[in-house]
Amino acid sequence: MAEMFSEVNRNKWNSFFLISIFIVIITFIGLGLGNFWGNIYAGAILAAIFAFFYTLIVFNTGDKMILSMSGAKEAKKQDYPHLYHSVEGLAIAAGIPMPKIYVIEDSALNAFATGKNPEKASITVTTGLLNKLNRQELEGVIAHEMSHIKNYDIRFMMLTAVLVGITVLLSDFFLRSLLYGKGNSNDRGNVNAIFIIVGLVLAILAPIIVELIKLAISRKREYMADASGAILTRYPEGLASALEKIKSDPDPLVDHANKATAHLFISNPFSRKNMSKLWSTHPPIDERIKRLRAM
Amino acid sequence: MVNSLLIGLIVLGVLVLWVILIFNSLVRLRYKVKNAWSQIDVQLKRRYDLIPNLIETVKGYMKHEREVLTEITNARANLVSGSLKDRAKASNQITDALKSVFAVAENYPKLQASENFKMLQEELAGTENKISYSRQYYNDIVMNYNTKIHVFPSNMAAGIMGFKEEEFFKTEEKEKEPVKVKF
Numbered sequence: 001m002a003e004m005f006s007e008v009n010r011n012k013w014n015s016f017f018l019i020s021i022f023i024v025i026i027t028f029i030g031l032g033l034g035n036f037w038g039n040i041y042a043g044a045i046l047a048a049i050f051a052f053f054y055t056l057i058v059f060n061t062g063d064k065m066i067l068s069m070s071g072a073k074e075a076k077k078q079d080y081p082h083l084y085h086s087v088e089g090l091a092i093a094a095g096i097p098m099p100k101i102y103v104i105e106d107s108a109l110n111a112f113a114t115g116k117n118p119e120k121a122s123i124t125v126t127t128g129l130l131n132k133l134n135r136q137e138l139e140g141v142i143a144h145e146m147s148h149i150k151n152y153d154i155r156f157m158m159l160t161a162v163l164v165g166i167t168v169l170l171s172d173f174f175l176r177s178l179l180y181g182k183g184n185s186n187d188r189g190n191v192n193a194i195f196i197i198v199g200l201v202l203a204i205l206a207p208i209i210v211e212l213i214k215l216a217i218s219r220k221r222e223y224m225a226d227a228s229g230a231i232l233t234r235y236p237e238g239l240a241s242a243l244e245k246i247k248s249d250p251d252p253l254v255d256h257a258n259k260a261t262a263h264l265f266i267s268n269p270f271s272r273k274n275m276s277k278l279w280s281t282h283p284p285i286d287e288r289i290k291r292l293r294a295m
Numbered sequence: 296m297v298n299s300l301l302i303g304l305i306v307l308g309v310l311v312l313w314v315i316l317i318f319n320s321l322v323r324l325r326y327k328v329k330n331a332w333s334q335i336d337v338q339l340k341r342r343y344d345l346i347p348n349l350i351e352t353v354k355g356y357m358k359h360e361r362e363v364l365t366e367i368t369n370a371r372a373n374l375v376s377g378s379l380k381d382r383a384k385a386s387n388q389i390t391d392a393l394k395s396v397f398a399v400a401e402n403y404p405k406l407q408a409s410e411n412f413k414m415l416q417e418e419l420a421g422t423e424n425k426i427s428y429s430r431q432y433y434n435d436i437v438m439n440y441n442t443k444i445h446v447f448p449s450n451m452a453a454g455i456m457g458f459k460e461e462e463f464f465k466t467e468e469k470e471k472e473p474v475k476v477k478f
Contacts, residue, residue, distance in 0.1 A: 081414075081417050081418070081421070082417060082421065084421075085417070085420070085421025085422075085424060085425070086421075086424075088421070088425060089421070089424045089425040089428040090428065092334055092338075092425055092428045092429045092432055093428035093429075093431055093432050094432075095327075095331070095432050095435075095436070234431070
């Protein structure tokens with residue numbers, strides 16, 4: 001129990017840290033852009049204000065963005081009674097409010113959870129998952145997602161998913177205007193030059209840093225969620241056998257996932273082969289099954 | 296003189312703060328226990344409400360197995376009131392009785408094909424699951440609470456402030472297996 005709490009705190013702190021870094025990076029990019037447009041401070045201030053409100057919006061509606069990006073539709077109880085019961089049961093077991101349930105119409109086997117906190121969370125599964133898994137296996141997957149919710153993994157993962165996209169976009173924009181813009185930095189001092197260099201370095205590094213953060217965190221997170229999910233169902237074999245089915249299913253979820261949201265899913269939505277261990281957002285599925293069976 | 300007085304005050308302050316913290320965390324846990332119990336209650340009530348529907352649906356088909364239905368009805372009557380132990384026992388009885396109803400139902404293909412029966416079966420299986428999950432959560436929380444009351448140093452504060460151990464929601468040995476409901 002105590003470990004769970006520290007996991008929650010770490011995620012809250014990481015989320016705060018990520019937002020701060022994001023605001024700093026965007027401010028520097030604004031600084032650089034302002035320099036080309038003639039007013040360096042206006043650029044920085046405008047960028048900071050933009051970054052602040054943008055993160056505020058992302059924090060509150062990021063889950064909706066992710067859900068609509070994935071083509072997820074809210075599931076009604078009468079259409080998916082046994083999914084409903086499984087989610088309700090595991091929410092009770094985890095001691096958190098009942099999350100909303102969404103479904104993606106796709107034959108691939110996958111699932112993810114998102115939201116800013118357990119009170120405003122949602123679980124999404126593909127129809128393929130519902131059709132091909134039995135009740136124990138489905139509960140295993142739901143329990144895994146429930147642990148992500150309880151841990152506040154969902155907050156941090158949602159923020160990385162949405163902030164990654166915009167950082168890449170903005171730094172690209174900045175680099176372009178640096179290359180093709182008509183700068184008037186000659187009549188400004190060395191101070192500006194330093195700002196520009198810092199801005200430039202940040203603009204290049206930002207997407208890489210965010211990408212690396214995403215990679216480093218999500219693999220450990222999956223193991224954690226597997227383990228705490230197994231504690232919820234008291235039946236590790238359910239998830240283990242679900243992962244086995246997911247592994248042997250040849251159908252990737254490319255239509256409904258993209259690079260920014262890939263790390264949210266229970267298993268990598270892109271090809272499971274030819275993926276080097278270092279650059280994979282997910283731990284090898286065999287290793288996960290092995291750990292679950294050893295519990 | 297002034298110094299030792301100051302040190303004394305600081306020690307006293309820290310002590311008071313510590314007692315307040317322990318007290319609050321115990322109160323919080325006790326509320327969690329209460330809330331966890333009410334979760335079980337909600338699910339038990341849900342099942343209680345579903346049983347008459349089930350009997351109504353099944354009775355027309357099962358002419359020869361009246362005693363199975365009587366068993367359920369009797370167990371259901373015991374569920375409403377009584378101590379935690381009595382209710383846990385009644386709840387286990389219902390689980391068993393439901394198992395035999397669904398086992399017997401397999402001999403009646405027409406009943407199995409009925410939409411109403413299928414829906415009830417799903418509803419009851421779901422509720423049965425939720426009962427065991429809410430019981431699991433309740434027991435987890437009770438364990439946390441009881442542990443907190445008994446471990447040093449919070450046990451000193453708990454003893455003085457009159458926090459008492461809570462009872463677990465026990466299951467009978469034979470009831471540990473999940474209900475087998477075929478789909």
